[in-house]
Amino acid sequence: MRVALFGAGVSVDCGAVTPRPPPLGRDLFDPLHRLYPGWRSVPADEVALFRDNFEDGMNAVLQKFGMAVAPLMQEMAVFFSIFAIPASGENRYVTLLERARKHRVLWSTLNYECLLECAAARLGRSVAYFADPADDSVPVWKLHGSCNFRVTGLAAGRGVSFGTGVTVGGGIEPMDLPQVREWCAGDNALYPAMSLYAAGKPIVMSPGPVQDAQSRWARHVLESERVLLIGINPHGPDGHVWGPLATTPAEVACIGNEAAFTAWASANRGGRPTKFFGSRWSRSERAAADFLTA
Numbered sequence: 001m002r003v004a005l006f007g008a009g010v011s012v013d014c015g016a017v018t019p020r021p022p023p024l025g026r027d028l029f030d031p032l033h034r035l036y037p038g039w040r041s042v043p044a045d046e047v048a049l050f051r052d053n054f055e056d057g058m059n060a061v062l063q064k065f066g067m068a069v070a071p072l073m074q075e076m077a078v079f080f081s082i083f084a085i086p087a088s089g090e091n092r093y094v095t096l097l098e099r100a101r102k103h104r105v106l107w108s109t110l111n112y113e114c115l116l117e118c119a120a121a122r123l124g125r126s127v128a129y130f131a132d133p134a135d136d137s138v139p140v141w142k143l144h145g146s147c148n149f150r151v152t153g154l155a156a157g158r159g160v161s162f163g164t165g166v167t168v169g170g171g172i173e174p175m176d177l178p179q180v181r182e183w184c185a186g187d188n189a190l191y192p193a194m195s196l197y198a199a200g201k202p203i204v205m206s207p208g209p210v211q212d213a214q215s216r217w218a219r220h221v222l223e224s225e226r227v228l229l230i231g232i233n234p235h236g237p238d239g240h241v242w243g244p245l246a247t248t249p250a251e252v253a254c255i256g257n258e259a260a261f262t263a264w265a266s267a268n269r270g271g272r273p274t275k276f277f278g279s280r281w282s283r284s285e286r287a288a289a290d291f292l293t294a
Helices: 029-035 044-052 054-080 092-099 115-122 177-185 207-223 239-247 258-268 285-293
Strands: 002-006 105-109 127-129 138-142 149-152 171-174 226-230 251-255 274-278
Touching (some): 092 115, 105 207, 115 138, 138 207
Parallel strands (some): 002 105, 002 226, 127 138, 251 274
């Protein structure tokens, strides 16, 4: 089996996306601040932190306001739900899924949006979240949760507040993208099962299913033949991702930041097989597809 893992760098270089490609983390705060009242209420000191490093801003807001960030996370979910792949136009997600159709590939992503699912839908294929490769469905593993993961087994109307350090148990149920907007706008104090965009990517809403998937994903990485990373750069606090990638005997190939990846591989891979294809998916599309399907 092979594993593909996508990061935010993919979405800005994957081809046709409506209404526009999702922003990278370093560019995320300004559209949120412009579009949503909750994000416009962020205090000036934290605004500066968000613009410098989004995780630092979120860490500061969490320390100061605790789970009062829930409305911000609802608005973030709504924001990520607007991105989709159109019915026509070149898109590399679509092309790669089709090229690898007959191969056992576990498709995984760190992104909150649903472009990978949209690519599957454009090919007429169903999505099986956190499933092993089987038949014609596309196994999609969202390691940091997703904007369309509704929390099940618990209800909390608006006005309900959560204390600092509280986690909300329950299951998750996928929603269609229009349902995300409806659910977040309703009488609901919860937000989708998305990790907080902070150091270590903590998960507060229905952490069990996502954390279980992270553990099972790590085992798949350790047992795989090849791992392809696209649009993702090494990030030390995300040990649940980079720990298994460091120790797997699989060949690991990357499209992203060459200096960052090479330094990480030199320090952590211990001479295990590693490749770097290029800085942009659009310039390394064939090499990536060949690596995943050879």
